[in-house]
Amino acid sequence: MTQLATFTLADHLFGVEVSRVQEVLRYQPSTKVYLAPEAIGGLMNLRGQVVTSVDLRRRLSLQPRTQDAEPMNVVVRVDGEVVSLLVDQIGDVVDVADDVFETPPSTLSAAERELITGAYKLQDRLLLALDIDKAVDVG
Structure with missing residues (x-):
């Protein structure tokens, strides 16, 4: 049995291991980083700590969110660093x-399939398991 913290992007349901999640927050303003890769949403101040935000919509090559839609932050730990996923x-x-875990569906785009370790068949939808380490590696 695995525990996953879930979130949505477009019409997809994603999950990350609960043990990797530090906290979840409403939208926090961030400062744009010029010349940074497109997937970097900016830098935000999390109680005095500067945290990089990764825009998962951009990272997964999904349609951009509408101007009036504010993202939420899933703050995760990767190699001892704190990173926010938008x-x-x-x-x-x-x-x-674990017995309902399968390989990533072929209907996913190449960008999505690269960052998904697999899928869990839930009762009413598919839960895509996100590889956090690859997702935040935007270098």
């Missing part, structure tokens, strides 16, 4: 059985 909406923590 997502559309925060979901629940779910328990998933």
